[in-house]
Amino acid sequence: MDFPVRIPIGSWVEKIVIWLTENFSGVFDSIKSVVEFILVQLDTFFVWVPWPVALIGLTIIGWTVAGRKVAIITAFCLFGLGSMDLWTIGMSTMALVATAVFISVLVGLPLGIMAAKSPRFDMFLRPVLDGMQTIPSFVYLIPAIMFFGIGNVPGIIATVIFALPPMVRLTSLGIQQVDQEVIEAGVAFGCTPMQLLLKIQLPLSIPSIMTGVNQTVMMALSMVVVAAMIGAGGLGSKILYSIQRIDLGVGIESGLAILFIAVVLDRILQGITHKQQKAIMKQK
Amino acid sequence: MKDRIHPKIRCENVWKVFGHGAENIVSNWEQYKTMNKVERLEKTGCVVGTRSATFEVAPGKIFCLMGLSGSGKSTLLRCINRLHEPSFGKVFIDDQEITSLNPQEMRTVRREKTGMVFQHFALLPHRRLIDNAAFGLEVQGLDKKTREQKACEALELVGLKGWEKSYPYELSGGMQQRVGLARALATNPEILLMDEAFSALDPLIKRQMQDEFVKLIKKVKKTILFVTHDLHEALRIANHIAIMKDGAIVQQGTPAQIVLNPAKGYVEEFVKDLPKTKFITARDIMQKPDMWVMPVGSTSEELLNKMNKNNLRYAFLVDENQQIKCTVDYFSLRSSNGSSISIADIPKDQLSPYYPLITVSGNTFLESLLNKAADTKVPIVVTDSQGRIEGVISRETMLVSLQSA
Numbered sequence: 267m268d269f270p271v272r273i274p275i276g277s278w279v280e281k282i283v284i285w286l287t288e289n290f291s292g293v294f295d296s297i298k299s300v301v302e303f304i305l306v307q308l309d310t311f312f313v314w315v316p317w318p319v320a321l322i323g324l325t326i327i328g329w330t331v332a333g334r335k336v337a338i339i340t341a342f343c344l345f346g347l348g349s350m351d352l353w354t355i356g357m358s359t360m361a362l363v364a365t366a367v368f369i370s371v372l373v374g375l376p377l378g379i380m381a382a383k384s385p386r387f388d389m390f391l392r393p394v395l396d397g398m399q400t401i402p403s404f405v406y407l408i409p410a411i412m413f414f415g416i417g418n419v420p421g422i423i424a425t426v427i428f429a430l431p432p433m434v435r436l437t438s439l440g441i442q443q444v445d446q447e448v449i450e451a452g453v454a455f456g457c458t459p460m461q462l463l464l465k466i467q468l469p470l471s472i473p474s475i476m477t478g479v480n481q482t483v484m485m486a487l488s489m490v491v492v493a494a495m496i497g498a499g500g501l502g503s504k505i506l507y508s509i510q511r512i513d514l515g516v517g518i519e520s521g522l523a524i525l526f527i528a529v530v531l532d533r534i535l536q537g538i539t540h541k542q543q544k545a546i547m548k549q550k
Numbered sequence: 551m552k553d554r555i556h557p558k559i560r561c562e563n564v565w566k567v568f569g570h571g572a573e574n575i576v577s578n579w580e581q582y583k584t585m586n587k588v589e590r591l592e593k594t595g596c597v598v599g600t601r602s603a604t605f606e607v608a609p610g611k612i613f614c615l616m617g618l619s620g621s622g623k624s625t626l627l628r629c630i631n632r633l634h635e636p637s638f639g640k641v642f643i644d645d646q647e648i649t650s651l652n653p654q655e656m657r658t659v660r661r662e663k664t665g666m667v668f669q670h671f672a673l674l675p676h677r678r679l680i681d682n683a684a685f686g687l688e689v690q691g692l693d694k695k696t697r698e699q700k701a702c703e704a705l706e707l708v709g710l711k712g713w714e715k716s717y718p719y720e721l722s723g724g725m726q727q728r729v730g731l732a733r734a735l736a737t738n739p740e741i742l743l744m745d746e747a748f749s750a751l752d753p754l755i756k757r758q759m760q761d762e763f764v765k766l767i768k769k770v771k772k773t774i775l776f777v778t779h780d781l782h783e784a785l786r787i788a789n790h791i792a793i794m795k796d797g798a799i800v801q802q803g804t805p806a807q808i809v810l811n812p813a814k815g816y817v818e819e820f821v822k823d824l825p826k827t828k829f830i831t832a833r834d835i836m837q838k839p840d841m842w843v844m845p846v847g848s849t850s851e852e853l854l855n856k857m858n859k860n861n862l863r864y865a866f867l868v869d870e871n872q873q874i875k876c877t878v879d880y881f882s883l884r885s886s887n888g889s890s891i892s893i894a895d896i897p898k899d900q901l902s903p904y905y906p907l908i909t910v911s912g913n914t915f916l917e918s919l920l921n922k923a924a925d926t927k928v929p930i931v932v933t934d935s936q937g938r939i940e941g942v943i944s945r946e947t948m949l950v951s952l953q954s955a
Contacts, residue, residue, distance in 0.1 A: 451672035455686040456661030
């Protein structure tokens with residue numbers, strides 16, 4: 267049986283996107299050059315740092331924020347990365363992820379704050395975030411290509427879209443969970459809304475925000491292969507190559523490399539989160 | 551007194567109704583009066599926090615809002631600095647109408663005039679004590695040096711000298727609340743709003759804090775609005791108490807008025823089990839001295855007449871400065887049958903040497919009056935700080951007051 271109507275959503279959206287590309291190319295170009303600039307800086311830096319320095323440096327950071335166990339894991343993972351001859355390309359992936367996370371935090375933090383302060387905005391934002399997380403990422407690769415062409419930038423933008431929601435959600439949650447009495451104390455001593463935010467709400471929601479950053483990092487890492495499909499470099503492109511050639515060896519090695527990077531970043535970020543949490547939660 | 555002191559805080563018919571349609575409830579209260587909370591919530595979607603609260607707090611006094619949980623006392627307190635926006639009615643601080651201020655002006659009032667202390671301390675866990683105590687000053691925009699100096703002074707005042715660099719979690723509850731108090735005192739506000747400030751502390755610490763608080767307050771001279779659910783606490787520290795039930799003030803008065811003449815029903819039930827001898831003072835039960843005193847130089851006939859008329863066993867002779875010169879015993883006076891009498895004339899034994907004259911100040915509690923009364927048959931005399939006679943407490947009076955207690 268035929269459905270009575272056919273709503274041409276697809277062609278509508280297509281028209282809108284084409285109209286946007288035609289009329290706002292300047293905007294997209296400037297976004298592209300900003301993202302590219304950040305990426306190039308980070309990439310140059312990560313690739314430039316000699317591997318022994320990075321390995322020892324990250325191990326020490328792991329030790330200070332989370333103790334010996336994490337330090338050993340960090341050293342092991344980074345050594346593994348280098349031993350598979352994937353250090354440089356791994357660092358490129360790090361740069362891609364770092365850029366995506368940086369942009370996600372930059373956009374997600376204010377959105378989270380706004381969502382926490384305004385229930386109406388939250389109500390509007392919620393379905394949008396749900397959509398960003400559930401619509402398969404392949405789908406928004408297409409407009410990403412149309413807006414930004416092929417290469418690293420559309421890959422990063424697609425990654426940001428996928429990785430942004432946890433940042434927004436956890437920022438909003440963290441702010442809403444701040445003890446009501448402490449907020450009252452702030453108001454009772456004459457805080458302006460800005461002072462309340464900077465002196466009370468944000469510092470007390472740092473553990474939650476850090477969890478958001480951690481989630482964002484993990485989601486960004488999971489996007490590297492998808493981003494590689496539209497021309498992003500790094501380990502993702504290596505994996506893509508291995509799929510196309512059915513080259514198991516390269517695939518396994520690149521996959522392990524991503525796992526190692528993920529473990530290092532996750533343990534270190536979790537260490538920082540726990541440290542912050544302890545400082546705040548010790549109260550009782 | 552004609553030109554009375556201007557009250558520091560004044561509430562006029564303050565209502566706080568949570569939920570939409572507050573005006574409807576305020577203006578049609580008669581209609582909703584008989585419903586209980588649940589019915590009212592179902593019918594209107596509103597909860598009445600505080601209704602038609604009217605009271606005044608004189609400068610330098612401690613005013614207690616007392617009531618069980620849910621009686622609206624904390625809500626009323628928050629209406630004073632507008633943490634809750636009153637739905638109806640006016641609040642004045644120093645004759646300035648708080649309820650009409652814009653947010654900017656309101657912040658100024660909060661920064662400069664009021665300090666607040668919270669039940670669960672509400673300290674900032676990520677800050678050192680000194681930064682916690684300096685919070686109000688920081689918000690005002692003072693430079694670091696000044697505010698740290700003032701915060702140090704405030705911490706010293708509450709007995710936390712030497713702990714400046716510690717974090718709140720390193721402290722016990724009692725000490726944390728001292729920090730809360732220091733934070734409120736650091737900005738040197740004229741008014742302290744205290745929301746169940748000592749309720750979260752364990753009983754011994756609580757008592758110690760109350761005593762220290764009363765002492766501290768005498769030193770720093772603040773007007774205090776104190777919310778508590780603990781009648782003992784209210785009686786211990788307050789100059790004036792308002793008892794609240796279901797959002798309304800059911801009775802207000804001095805601690806003794808509340809204890810001696812509780813309003814029917816609710817308050818009566820509340821004060822029933824109180825050891826009243828601990829709260830009633832000599833001033834509350836004393837009688838005017840006129841009946842007992844005669845000027846020095848009265849004749850014994852005059853004395854006897856007066857004592858006969860008032861059915862007194864003892865009387866006091868006072869000089870022109872209202873200082874008691876001697877006690878006269880009716881029987882010894884009659885047996886001496888002298889005609890004219892002056893101090894010198896009264897034989898020594900008529901000064902009742904066996905029953906020494908006991909004078910007390912007006913603030914003495916009934917409990918210690920009873921102890922003192924056991925040592926004498928002569929009525930106890932209440933004198934002011936200059937030793938002038940202020941009132942007399944006979945044994946009968948004391949017994950009557952005990953009976954009501």
